[in-house]
Amino acid sequence: MRRLWGMGVGAGVLAGALLLGACGDPGSGGETRAAAPVPKRPGPADAGQSGADRPDARSPAPSSTSATRHRKAPKVLYLGDSLAMENQDVLGAQLKDGLGARYRSAPYSGTTLCDYLDGTGKDSLVPDRHKAAALVRAERPDYVVLQFWGNAWGYTPCMDGITYDKAREKYFDRYAADARALVGQINSAAGADRPRIVWVLQGPDPITPDRVRRVNGLYQAQARASNGLVADAGRAVAPASARYTWAEKLPCTAYETKNPAYCTEPGRGRTALHRGDDYLHFCLAPTTAKSRPCPVRSPGIRRMAAAITRAVADGSAS
Template identity: 50%
Template sequence: METKRWAAPVLAVVLVAVAVGWGAVSRSDDGGTVDSAVRNQSPDRSHYTSPDPATPAPGGSAPGESAPGSSGGDAPPRTPQDVLYLGDSLAMEAQDVLGARLERSARVGSYTSEPVAGVTVCDYLQGRPGRSLVPSEDKAAALVKEREPGVIVLQFWGNTWGYTPCMEGVEWGTSAYFERYAADLRALTGQIADAARAADVPRPRIVWVQQPPDALHPDRIDQVNDLYEQQAAASGDLLADGGRELRDGDGKWTQYLPCNDYEQSTAGYCTGPGDTAQLHRDDDPLHFCLAPTPEGGQPCRATSPGLERYTRAVADEVDAYLRG
C-alpha cells in the first residue's frame, strides 16, 4: 500500500470541553467549544492502492438534479470501483481506518482520501468567492476529473466561520445556516456530476455520511442529517449513518457504550468503566480518536472504538452499493 502525506497550516475543528465536566473554554461556531491552543491544523493526504484489483456555485447543475448522463439512481456499476473520501477533521482522523476496511473488499479498486481539518461543504466547491481551506486542485470536481472514482464519500460535521472562511457571515444554527447548507449540498452534487460529464466518465455515486450526535446541540445535527437525507433522495445517492453505533438507548450522545462482540474479543477496545467501550476522550466530545489530535492533524494512531464503529457504517454502505 502506497501512502503520500503533506501538511500546511489550516484552521482546526477540535472541540475541547463542555463547561460542566470539561472545563471552561471559548465558544466555537460549530456548536461546541474550542481550545485556542489547538485551532491550527493542516490537511493530511493519504493515497492507497489496493493490491487486489438554492443556487449552485458556478459550474453546478440545477439544484437537486443529476447532470444528464449521470448515474443518478441507476443500477450499481461493475466492481471493482475506486473510492474517494473527502471531509473535515472527523474524516482526517478516520481516513486510515476506513481505508483499511475498504481495501479488504474485492469490490474496491483503489482508495484515496483528501480530508482537511476545519472545512465544510463550501470548501470543496469550485467558483465560490473568497478564501477556502481546500486548494483548487483538491476541490471535489477537480478530483473527480483526475481520479474518476466510482464512489465518493462526503463527510461534514457542519462547521461555520471560526473554522472555515467560506462560511463567513453565516451564523451557526440560524435559518440562514441551514438554507446555505442545503444550497451547498445541491451545488456540490451538481459540480460532481458536471465534472464527470466533462471527463466523459460515469458520475460517481455519492455517499453522504450522516453525523453522530452532537454533545452540546443535538437539534443542530438532527437538522443537518435531515438535509443529507433530502439531498440523497433528490439526486439518487446514498446515506451512511455514521452515528448508528454511537448513540445511547435514547439516540443521544454518550461517552461510553457497552462493548460489542468485536471489542470484547480484541485487546485494547473494551477499556471503559464497567466493561464498556470509550468513544470520546474526556476533553473532546466530538472526535473519536483516543489520542490527542496533533498539531497539523493526522490520521488517528490510537486504538479507538469510536472510529471502528463510525467507519464500519460507511464501509457497509459502500459495500452494499457495490454488491447491488
C-alpha cells in the same frame, strides 16, 4: 473542524468550546494550523447501549467474499473535515480488505461543504487541486464519500460569516444550497459516468443536538433527490435507544469484546469513544499541531468506518 465554536449557547459553553486543535493537510498537502484547546466533556460518561451493538453492526466490515458480487472493485474518494482526517486510514483499510476497493482520501480539518466547491478561491481551506470536481476528474471514482460535521461557527471563510448561533435558518438554507451545488459540480465533472455520493450522517452533538439532527436531515434529503446513498455512521456511536444523545463511553460490541484493544474497560464491558477532553472527535490520541490520521486504535473510528464500508458494499451489490 477543530476551531472556535461560536454556538452562542451561554458563556460557560463558549468558554469551553474552543474546538479541538490540529487543522491541516490530508497527507497530500494542506495548511498546517496551530492546535487549539479542547473542551471538557459536557455530558454523562455513559448513556446506554450503542446502536453499533445491533446484529447488523457487529461485523468488522463486509468480508472479502462480498467483493465477488461486484463486477469490479469499487473506486472510492473520501472527502471531509477533521472527522474524515482522523478516520481516513481505518476507512481505507476496511474498504480495501472488505471490498478490494481502490481508495483516495483528501480531507481537510476545519472545512465544510463550500470549501470543496469550485469558485471559492482564497476563501476556501481546500486548494484548487483538491476541490471535489478536480478530484473526480482525476480519479474517476465510483463513490464519493462526504463526511462533514457541519461547522457552525465563523471560522470557515467560504461560509461568509453565516453561523448557526446568529442566523439559524440562513445557516441551514446555505448548507442545503452548498450540498446541491457540490452534487452538481461532482456530476458535471464526472460526465456520463456519475459516481454515487455517500452522505455520512453525523453522531450526537452534546451542545446543539437539534443542529446535527437537521444537518443529517439535509444529507438524507439530498441523497433522495440525487440517487445518493446514506451511511448512518453516527448511529454506531450513539446509544441504541437515543440516536441523538451524546455519550463518552458505550457498551462494547461483540467485536470489541473479542478484540480487547477495542474495549477500553473490559472489566465493565464498556469502551471509550471520545477522550475526556474532546467531546467531538473519536481519536483516542491527543490532538497535535498538525492534523493527521488517528495513530491509535479508537473504537469510535472503527465503528464509523464499518458503517461507511457497509453503505458502499450495499450500493455496489444493488
